[in-house]
Amino acid sequence: MNYSGEIVKAEQVKRSFGSVDVLRGVDLCVQAGELIGLYGPSGSGKTTLLNLIGMLDRPTSGTILLQGMDVVAMTERKRTKLRREKIGFIFQNYTLMPTYTAAENIDLALRLPRLGIFERRRRIKAALHAVGLSAWSAHLPDQLSGGQRQRVAIARALALNPPLILADEPTSGLDTRTARRMMGLFKGIAREQGTAFLIVSHDPVVTEFVDSAYDLIDGQVCLRGGQD
Numbered sequence: 001m002n003y004s005g006e007i008v009k010a011e012q013v014k015r016s017f018g019s020v021d022v023l024r025g026v027d028l029c030v031q032a033g034e035l036i037g038l039y040g041p042s043g044s045g046k047t048t049l050l051n052l053i054g055m056l057d058r059p060t061s062g063t064i065l066l067q068g069m070d071v072v073a074m075t076e077r078k079r080t081k082l083r084r085e086k087i088g089f090i091f092q093n094y095t096l097m098p099t100y101t102a103a104e105n106i107d108l109a110l111r112l113p114r115l116g117i118f119e120r121r122r123r124i125k126a127a128l129h130a131v132g133l134s135a136w137s138a139h140l141p142d143q144l145s146g147g148q149r150q151r152v153a154i155a156r157a158l159a160l161n162p163p164l165i166l167a168d169e170p171t172s173g174l175d176t177r178t179a180r181r182m183m184g185l186f187k188g189i190a191r192e193q194g195t196a197f198l199i200v201s202h203d204p205v206v207t208e209f210v211d212s213a214y215d216l217i218d219g220q221v222c223l224r225g226g227q228d
Helices: 046-053 076-086 102-111 117-130 146-159 176-193
Strands: 006-017 020-031 035-039 061-066 087-090 164-168 196-200 212-217 220-223
Touching: 006 046, 006 196, 020 046, 020 196, 020 220, 035 046, 035 176, 046 061, 046 164, 046 196, 076 087, 087 146, 102 117, 102 146, 117 146, 146 164, 146 176, 176 196
Parallel strands: 035 196, 035 212, 087 164, 164 196
Antiparallel strands: 006 020, 006 061, 212 220
């Protein structure tokens, strides 16, 4: 599926935990086909922002639109359905089921939007091939290296073919050559399918590939090299 237009728009998004204001009015727009890098020190709120956009949490105030839909105002049931269909997640700690093979971990994610078995098999095969793990499809996570597990997590997100992929340190555990290969893969998918990528990272390799880089400083997002 090819996507176009504005995928994500966050306006004056704030998130407080008790008396601590983590996000203090974030404005961010991500267009179809864009790779956006989000940087900042540990504890600056990068993962918090991903969780809000990914509907894993709700902001204290502000608006978040996903393809024009106000996800903050939705019921939790609608948010869950939309999240399963529209967003691919790449978590820093892989979040793979330990008793499921690489292929089964991907299949589990594809079952949530109720895809048919033949379509799921096609997507699993294509995704594992894309990340160079076709020969490891029947391996359990503890039979894979950290880098291979990360690539399974990447394949799982890509297999959904969503309009948006949220990636928290997607090159973590990958050597430089593999990291460049994965970022090149992201770039190709963004260009061919219009998928938008919002990537939290400390990896300088990521900076080589993103279209725009933002810093999260004092609870607000600023375009790197200028003001947003």
